[in-house]
Amino acid sequence: MRSGERAPIVRLAAPGGALLVACGLALAIGGGDGPSSVLDFSLVSQDGKSVPMKQYAGKVLLLVNLATKSQFADQIPKLETLYEKYEPKGLLILGVPSNDFGAGEPEKDAEVAAAYARFKLKFPLFGKSTVTGHDQLPLYTFLTTGPKKPGGGEEEGGKKAWPTAGEVPWNFTKYLIDRQGKPLARFDADVAPDSVDLMAAIEQALDAKPKSEPAAPK
Numbered sequence: 001m002r003s004g005e006r007a008p009i010v011r012l013a014a015p016g017g018a019l020l021v022a023c024g025l026a027l028a029i030g031g032g033d034g035p036s037s038v039l040d041f042s043l044v045s046q047d048g049k050s051v052p053m054k055q056y057a058g059k060v061l062l063l064v065n066l067a068t069k070s071q072f073a074d075q076i077p078k079l080e081t082l083y084e085k086y087e088p089k090g091l092l093i094l095g096v097p098s099n100d101f102g103a104g105e106p107e108k109d110a111e112v113a114a115a116y117a118r119f120k121l122k123f124p125l126f127g128k129s130t131v132t133g134h135d136q137l138p139l140y141t142f143l144t145t146g147p148k149k150p151g152g153g154e155e156e157g158g159k160k161a162w163p164t165a166g167e168v169p170w171n172f173t174k175y176l177i178d179r180q181g182k183p184l185a186r187f188d189a190d191v192a193p194d195s196v197d198l199m200a201a202i203e204q205a206l207d208a209k210p211k212s213e214p215a216a217p218k
Contacts, residue, residue: 034148038063039181041139043094046113046127053139053181059092060205061177065131066095067104068115070171076119078193082202083123089206090179093123100132101171131168140168143175143183174198178205 035041038061043051064079083093097112099105105112105128112128131140146162164175164186174187176198184205187198 037181065098067171070104072172082193095125
């Protein structure tokens with residue numbers, strides 16, 4: 001473990017949990033009832049452009065907060081291997097550099113981009129982001145607290161009813177999202193990209209049939 005880096009909190013959410021990650025700035029877009037899906041948010045790319053999550057509808061998403069100086073940094077090339085294996089079936093990994101834990105990503109944006117360039121990643125990499133604390137991205141607030149009722153307040157059941165409730169525990173927290181933008185599960189840093197549990201959950205999400213739309217009234 002690197003100096004200054006505390007031990008990670010280890011927790012694996014059961015499939016059916018939630019996820020979301022993003023980068024740069026995440027902004028909620030949409031209706032007065034508040035966001036109800038990962039697809040209701042937008043992210044910011046490394047060059048500061050808005051990236052609406054809705055463009056990823058139809059893809060199974062794995063969103064991961066990254067840090068090149070973390071004790072778990074060896075997971076970065078493993079994530080690329082995972083992406084190359086499942087991308088043809090519809091998986092998209094979204095990488096979000098973050099300096100929230102153990103000073104794992106202290107450099108400025110340009111230096112961060114250079115640090116990741118050596119990995120030759122094919123999956124999308126976003127801008128350096130804050131995933132916890134006072135300046136937490138709205139996307140992560142959604143993931144850690146769940147959707148809100150119209151006018152404010154938590155949905156029925158509160159945090160206990162939301163599969164990924166609770167703060168992001170550490171670097172390399174992985175959120176699995178289905179093709180409709182609904183959170184499925186959270187896998188913490190101790191679950192490596194090549195773990196049997198993670199790959200099984202990804203395969204289940206990829207094989208899941210989309211829910212049929214209600215018939216239009218005649």
